[in-house]
Amino acid sequence: MKTAVAGALVALSAFAPATVKMATIEMATIEMATIEMATINTTTPKPAATLTPGQLTVGVSLPSAGFETGVARGTHVIYAQGFDIDLALDIAKRLDLAHVEFVQSRFGDLVSVGKKPWDIAVAQITITAARSRNVSFSRPYMTVDQGVLAAKALSPLPHSLAGLRPLQLCALRGSTGADVAKTRVAPEQTRTTARQRPHHDAGLAVRRLSGGYLRRTDSRRAQSAGPTYYGTFVGLVPTAEHYGIALPKGSPVDRPGRCRARRVDLERDGPTAREQVVVGRPGQGARAALTPGAPAQRDSRAS
């Protein structure tokens, strides 16, 4: 049963000009009862072979509220928390690895070609064919759609893809959100960020974009308080993307049979993580999909 909408702002600009009106986010649908998570063959008697023996080194791209936040000195993460972090810790546990080291990276570096300084990367990475040429992926652990946020001052709000087209869109370069904006919404109006800076995060992005603001996920607050720090949620562009855990090509952890899907009971294992990722507004139509319909008719409902 799908009971929650989850999301993370991953595809918009922290450095967008003031005229930018829209941003895209990835909205995730959590299978509340179970979630497929990459894990390791627990019948293996020895700990998995990793870059540093006895340690799982995890690539992350801080911050993403609810998923991965923390403190880093350079690339050395000295504290981390969030859904992705819990996921990585659980994988390490199943690998019989006592130590976990998190390494801060730019998002693009996680999925680019080349040698990786980590054993796995957990950073809300959508599995795509292009990325799969550079890194391997686990089975999907989360299914997501693209969400659309409106600038604070935007009125009326669009309720269709056609309604988005006259607006200026913003998405993070190289992201699946940018792909959607360019291919399905408005190629001419899409701006992508020049690069992902170390301090890029959803809060800054929305703040710059719309005067919006990001705060820790609190679905109860969102339900009662209306517009949240993500900005005004307009709707979804259904894409059914899958998040996966990235592994370097040829990694020992990547051998067939070493990494396989296993169902994990979120009710049992992840109530904290589940709370962290619920950022939608259940019951307020947060999952409403944007239709391709004519804006003149549909957008008349906007306030």
Next chain:
Amino acid sequence: MQERGERRAVKRFLLAVLATLGFVLTSPIATRVQSADAGTASPTVKVWFLVGEQLVSVVRPGSTPQAAVQALIKGPSVAEYKLGYRTYVPPATVLRSLTVAHGEATVDLSLNFALGNAQSLDARLSQLVHTASGFDGVTRVHLLIDGGTAYGMFPGVVTALPITLEQLETPAVPVWTIPNPAPGPAVPDLLAAQRRLVALGFLLPGDADGKDDKVVRVIPVSTGKPSTPTPAGNFKVYAKFAKWWSTPFQEWLLWAVPFNGGVAFHEFPQVPAYAASHGCVRQMATTARWLYNFSVVGMPVKVIGNSK
């Protein structure tokens, strides 16, 4: 007789607020607390704590940003605490270093400063930025945690970059609205409320008939939770704000009628049947605007008792 006369003078404004607690009546306000060292010739620094939903300053001995931040970590005095002053900075926080250069204070604190619930984190960050910015030339505060950069640890505030007061004080959340507010509870028997106040000793026995001091409305509220109780005492309404931005908690307070620093009557989406606020008197949409219109600056407010 004199007491009786004073009470007659305020009878038009006598109002009973029932729910988790909180009753309203009279008197002067103390919105600032002067420390024992204030007013002396010794140099002092300004340190920012909270009363209710807003920041208020106190002075402490010292002349450097380091002294100010150390005093911030130390927290309010016992006297200040009794008056409702609160800090959201964990007392175990360690100031690892503080340097000032080119108008920017770089403050390195221990990890526990970055851990806690979202609202507490926002509040303590506001305290720190206000306190460290209180020196000539300092306009930005760069926060480090254990020598590292905090990514996403303070919801809504990018701490990887220097933070400014302007940034925190600029409302960053749309004003919330409640499209279809739930109707309030049935209007209670005002005379019964009058008698109840007499029984509780808040009114004199002669007031039971409601002909003198008179209850004009009974309002469900949610007052300060036990850790941040609504300070008891006699105050006066000192301002009215149709919407009031809470810098420390980064939220809007609608139809706000403050009477003690950052402690105010105001509308809020959640008004549970228990004490839940940071010290304010929360009301539902059905009554907040009425009280806003009813109030005048200078109106006496008496808070009798608080959460235990």
